[in-house]
Amino acid sequence: xxxxxxxxxxxPASMFNAEEWxxxxxxxxxxxxxxxxxxxxxxGSKSFSEIKxxxxxxxxxxxxxxxxxxxxxxxxxxxxxxxxxxxxxHCYYHLTDRGKTILEILLKTP
Numbered sequence: 001x002x003x004x005x006x007x008x009x010x011x012p013a014s015m016f017n018a019e020e021w022x023x024x025x026x027x028x029x030x031x032x033x034x035x036x037x038x039x040x041x042x043x044g045s046k047s048f049s050e051i052k053x054x055x056x057x058x059x060x061x062x063x064x065x066x067x068x069x070x071x072x073x074x075x076x077x078x079x080x081x082x083x084x085x086x087x088x089x090h091c092y093y094h095l096t097d098r099g100k101t102i103l104e105i106l107l108k109t110p
Contacts, residue, residue, distance in 0.1 A: 027073035045094040072097045075099035
């Protein structure tokens with residue numbers, strides 16, 4: 001219960017507190033990362049190579065850097081899949097629930 005003169009405000013579940021927003025902003029302060037987030041939202045799970053090719057990024061370390069920033073902010077996560085015909089394991093990236101919520105908030109039109 002709020003004390004005398006205080007107004008208690010309940011934040012909707014989709015809203016984040018200041019600390020959570022500050023965790024997210026460093027991941028989204030780059031156009032390439034923001035576009036990767038939108039790409040995954042629109043196209044579902046994609047492999048490292050698919051992301052690299054879609055954005056025509058030559059350096060694998062650059063792609064890794066962007067994906068790591070997004071994972072550190074818990075906006076995307078990766079899963080590993082073993083194709084049936086290939087012995088090589090593939091890593092796929094997709095949005096987390098947090099990533100979906102952030103995009104919904106940021107891209108919401110009035």
